Amino acid sequence: xxxxxxxxxxxxxxxxxxxxxxxxxxxxxxxxxxxxxxxxxxxxxxxxxxxxxxxxxxxxxxxxxxxxxxxxxxxxxxxxxxxxxxxxxxxxxxxxxxxxxxxxxxxxxxxxxxxxxxxxxxxxxxxxxxxxxxxxxxxxxxxxxxxxxxxxxxxxxxxxxxxxxxxxxxxxxxxxxxxxxxxxxxxxxxxxxxxxxxxxxxxxxxxx
Amino acid sequence: xxxxxxxxxxxxxxxxxxxxxxxxxxxxxxxxxxxxxxxxxxxxxxxxxxxxxxxxxxxxxxxxxxxxxxxxxxxxxxxxxxxxxxxxxxxxxxxxxxxxxxxxxxxxxxxxxxxxxxxxxxxxxxxxxxxxxxxxxxxxxxxxxxxxxxxxxxxxxxxxxxxxxxxxxxxxxxxxxxxxxxxxxxxxxxxxxxxxxxxxxxxxxxxxxxxxxxxxxxxxxxxxxxx
Numbered sequence: 001x002x003x004x005x006x007x008x009x010x011x012x013x014x015x016x017x018x019x020x021x022x023x024x025x026x027x028x029x030x031x032x033x034x035x036x037x038x039x040x041x042x043x044x045x046x047x048x049x050x051x052x053x054x055x056x057x058x059x060x061x062x063x064x065x066x067x068x069x070x071x072x073x074x075x076x077x078x079x080x081x082x083x084x085x086x087x088x089x090x091x092x093x094x095x096x097x098x099x100x101x102x103x104x105x106x107x108x109x110x111x112x113x114x115x116x117x118x119x120x121x122x123x124x125x126x127x128x129x130x131x132x133x134x135x136x137x138x139x140x141x142x143x144x145x146x147x148x149x150x151x152x153x154x155x156x157x158x159x160x161x162x163x164x165x166x167x168x169x170x171x172x173x174x175x176x177x178x179x180x181x182x183x184x185x186x187x188x189x190x191x192x193x194x195x196x197x198x199x200x201x202x203x204x205x206x207x208x
Numbered sequence: 209x210x211x212x213x214x215x216x217x218x219x220x221x222x223x224x225x226x227x228x229x230x231x232x233x234x235x236x237x238x239x240x241x242x243x244x245x246x247x248x249x250x251x252x253x254x255x256x257x258x259x260x261x262x263x264x265x266x267x268x269x270x271x272x273x274x275x276x277x278x279x280x281x282x283x284x285x286x287x288x289x290x291x292x293x294x295x296x297x298x299x300x301x302x303x304x305x306x307x308x309x310x311x312x313x314x315x316x317x318x319x320x321x322x323x324x325x326x327x328x329x330x331x332x333x334x335x336x337x338x339x340x341x342x343x344x345x346x347x348x349x350x351x352x353x354x355x356x357x358x359x360x361x362x363x364x365x366x367x368x369x370x371x372x373x374x375x376x377x378x379x380x381x382x383x384x385x386x387x388x389x390x391x392x393x394x395x396x397x398x399x400x401x402x403x404x405x406x407x408x409x410x411x412x413x414x415x416x417x418x419x420x421x422x423x424x425x426x427x428x429x430x431x432x433x434x435x
Contacts, residue, residue: 080296099227103220
């Protein structure tokens, strides 16, 4: 099975506190890694440090070790979504989806269909700033339906989504992993969908 | 799978920023109104004698342009930082310096270019003698990109600081002083009948150099800020 991510001896600290150290794991195609831990344990820091948004203290991160061309352009094959939705409040849902897709290099995206998919049809002409947090989240999440990146790194993807939204998202996760993708995610909600290859990683954090 | 080409990414970032700003027009209009207000109040305060006014005109217009650039600078990256757009930009496969260049260009299109267009009106209001008009417009045309580029560096550095406004002004103002000296010097030279082009060309060179190097500084600053 191809490995998509290999992490060795990762260590990070914030404000003098060691969040995690000697953290090693690998992620293969079709796997889901669920990072667990209390608030402030360092889950987000771990995910952000994977994509280089946080400086690491030590350790190595190797993207796509089996795939040399991918390894160099890992940004292109990795999709990261953080707490912030990166949705522009002044633009409408439709414009947000289109521009987001264009920036991702997908020009033939059917924005209407995507909006229908995430249940935003009828709201496409409103500035995103007037939508609820969950609806803005849905705009951002449309990326998951056209993205061709095999590796998804999702920080709290279920935040402010309703039960239907969470279900829809988990369905999408299942499709993605079935197609050979892999997901690293944090979530406080227990996953209702039981993936065959669900791994758990618990970060305790907090040691001084 | 192919990522967006550099050109397409540049265009998309510009398109998005232009669309956002067009929905928030006051952000663009405020600095321009500021310049127009300063320019229209000066004749009232100093008196309409063409001698004094005409000699001060270039200085007044340029000082107003500098201050108006500082006025809106804080907001250059603020929204993008808060809503997570900046974070996503750093994760784009395209060079961040290129996307920073797009942001600088949008800023110039909406703050520098209108000033160049308004320059004749300002010159008229301040009774700048006709000999100085061309020099004024030329210095604004080549000088305002420097304003946008340098402002972008400062804004990117201070975007994560919450209230970075005062710090930003302190940081940027000294960098604008050479610009001010050469720009007003050029107009002065034109007024006394000597050649204004050496100063204008110097500014143009400075402008090109800044536009070339500033995107890298902005990119580095953005990376520091999102960390």
